[in-house]
Amino acid sequence: MREIDHFISGRKMPGTPGHYGQVFDPNMGAVQAHVPLASSRELDLAVSDAAQAQKGWAQTNPQRRARVMFEFKRLLEVHMEELAHLLSSEHGKVIADSKGDIQRGLEVIEFCCGIPHLLKGEYTQGAGPGIDVYSARQPLGVVGGITPFNFPAMIPMWMFGPAIACGNAFILKPSERDPSVPVRLAELMIEAGLPPGVLNVVHGDKDTVEAILRHPTIKAVSFVGSSDIAQSVYALGAQHGKRVQAMGGAKNHGIVLADADLDQTVADLVGAAYGSAGERCMALPVVVPVGRETAEALREKLVVAIKALRIGNSTDDRAHYGPLINAAHRSKVESYLQMGVDEGAELVLDGRGFSLAGSEQGFFLGPSLFDHVTPEMRTYREEIFGPVLQIVRAETFEQGLELASRHQYGNGVAIFTRNGDAAREFADRVEVGMVGINVPIPVPVAYHSFGGWKRSGFGDLNQYGMDGVRFYTRTKTITQRWPKGGPISDQSFVIPTMR
Numbered sequence: 443m444r445e446i447d448h449f450i451s452g453r454k455m456p457g458t459p460g461h462y463g464q465v466f467d468p469n470m471g472a473v474q475a476h477v478p479l480a481s482s483r484e485l486d487l488a489v490s491d492a493a494q495a496q497k498g499w500a501q502t503n504p505q506r507r508a509r510v511m512f513e514f515k516r517l518l519e520v521h522m523e524e525l526a527h528l529l530s531s532e533h534g535k536v537i538a539d540s541k542g543d544i545q546r547g548l549e550v551i552e553f554c555c556g557i558p559h560l561l562k563g564e565y566t567q568g569a570g571p572g573i574d575v576y577s578a579r580q581p582l583g584v585v586g587g588i589t590p591f592n593f594p595a596m597i598p599m600w601m602f603g604p605a606i607a608c609g610n611a612f613i614l615k616p617s618e619r620d621p622s623v624p625v626r627l628a629e630l631m632i633e634a635g636l637p638p639g640v641l642n643v644v645h646g647d648k649d650t651v652e653a654i655l656r657h658p659t660i661k662a663v664s665f666v667g668s669s670d671i672a673q674s675v676y677a678l679g680a681q682h683g684k685r686v687q688a689m690g691g692a693k694n695h696g697i698v699l700a701d702a703d704l705d706q707t708v709a710d711l712v713g714a715a716y717g718s719a720g721e722r723c724m725a726l727p728v729v730v731p732v733g734r735e736t737a738e739a740l741r742e743k744l745v746v747a748i749k750a751l752r753i754g755n756s757t758d759d760r761a762h763y764g765p766l767i768n769a770a771h772r773s774k775v776e777s778y779l780q781m782g783v784d785e786g787a788e789l790v791l792d793g794r795g796f797s798l799a800g801s802e803q804g805f806f807l808g809p810s811l812f813d814h815v816t817p818e819m820r821t822y823r824e825e826i827f828g829p830v831l832q833i834v835r836a837e838t839f840e841q842g843l844e845l846a847s848r849h850q851y852g853n854g855v856a857i858f859t860r861n862g863d864a865a866r867e868f869a870d871r872v873e874v875g876m877v878g879i880n881v882p883i884p885v886p887v888a889y890h891s892f893g894g895w896k897r898s899g900f901g902d903l904n905q906y907g908m909d910g911v912r913f914y915t916r917t918k919t920i921t922q923r924w925p926k927g928g929p930i931s932d933q934s935f936v937i938p939t940m941r
């Protein structure tokens with residue numbers, strides 16, 4: 443059995459014997475590796491080495507730190523095929539999509555190459571007589587990141603890219619379900635010139651996460667995962683005096699107005715609902731056609747497009763999507779399909795029972811489509827995270843807007859229309875963090891920031907972009923006075939003002 447190691451102080455380190463999790467091959471349904479689950483001793487070792495390494499790294503000037511980022515970006519390009527195959531073999535997403543996962547992380551690294559400019563502070567000359575004021579962004583020290591299974595390259599890079607570029611040392615606790623790519627990324631960072639100890643990968647589960655949140659040396663924690671866990675991570679981290687950002691689950695809606703280009707919309711919806719087997723927080727699992735005619739026409743076209751989907755091994759170039767992450771998750775998605783039927787929704791297409799010749803034990807699930815889903819249904823209120831699209835019919839624009847705005851999650855939303863006024867009003871009023879206008883998956887580019895509202899995000903700063911720089915730095919403001927000689931001023935017992 444392949445044993446996956448931690449990555450501490452620039453080298454691989456085995457975990458404690460006998461304490462491990464299983465990593466599956468989702469195509470074949472078999473266990474392919476063991477991943478260690480860190481004890482607090484292993485975490486302590488990583489954190490103390492990181493604290494040591496961080497001192498020198500923070501003293502390294504930003505331009506040199508940027509050079510490591512430039513080289514890391516180059517290495518990502520050189521190793522793209524290898525990384526994509528490794529990613530796909532543990533996650534199950536198809537190779538092209540695995541490359542997309544790496545590429546979106548790489549784009550954040552490109553943003554981090556500009557760190558000397560991004561870290562420039564503010565300066566006011568002559569704020570008072572002989573007085574200048576300047577503010578600088580300083581790193582926090584040792585920070586941590588906890589990531590979900592569904593983007594094992596992109597999300598770690600969302601976090602460690604800005605954190606390290608800003609001069610911090612980083613402890614990454616990736617998902618124990620597909621942990622190999624994060625270790626490979628850490629190796630490439632060392633090859634790019636990062637000093638050992640600045641980036642460490644410590645595998646683990648709930649216990650490791652809690653040890654990170656309680657660790658006195660770790661100053662900030664970034665978390666991405668499901669909402670209940672995000673909320674408890676946020677609470678526990680805050681209780682231990684940490685800065686925490688915790689992104690949660692999602693249930694993104696696609697609102698389709700009567701004037702939308704239906705063929706284009708259907709192509710967009712099918713890709714966004716079923717790509718990566720629906721295991722994306724920016725998937726589009728709910729479609730809201732406005733008006734009966736729109737609903738009927740959309741449903742007819744959707745059924746044709748969904749029936750044409752090809753499900754295959756993650757290495758099959760022709761497959762639109764591959765297997766789910768594991769059997770337990772597939773059972774969970776299947777239970778939502780049964781629940782939807784029991785709740786009275788119409789299961790137009792049922793993906794259960796799908797089997798791929800030669801991969802019968804793989805975690806595959808065919809695409810499903812529900813119609814006549816209503817807001818009271820549990821299958822609508824909760825995140826399913828699988829290849830399932832739900833049609834929720836609305837009579838008016840206002841109803842569509844309300845649906846997306848009232849939902850407990852507020853990660854992403856999309857509107858499909860040719861009407862600029864309606865689109866603008868929708869974008870302005872909808873209670874959701876990321877909005878697409880004829881864009882089904884509106885993940886912001888690397889120089890903006892990513893973050894959802896309501897139960898999709900706890901904390902007040904988004905991932906990457908300038909918010910990433912803000913999250914991983916603290917501002918120090920210096921007020922200095924250099925009088926031109928003579929006594930400075932009389933003794934004063936009054937708070938200094940600018941009168």
Ligand code: NAD
Pocket residue numbers: 588589590591592593615616617618646647648651652666667668669671672675689690691692722723825827853894898
């Ligand atoms: P998850 O919440 O099960 O796990 C996320 C991380 O938390 C993992 O590293 C895991 O080891 C750890 N963890 C698991 N149980 C824990 C517990 N009880 N206490 C503390 N930590 C625990 O999420 P997942 O299944 O890996 O990923 C899918 C979820 O992530 C979906 O809900 C999806 O919407 C969400 N997600 C959100 C975003 C976003 O940016 N909003 C992006 C990607 C995924």
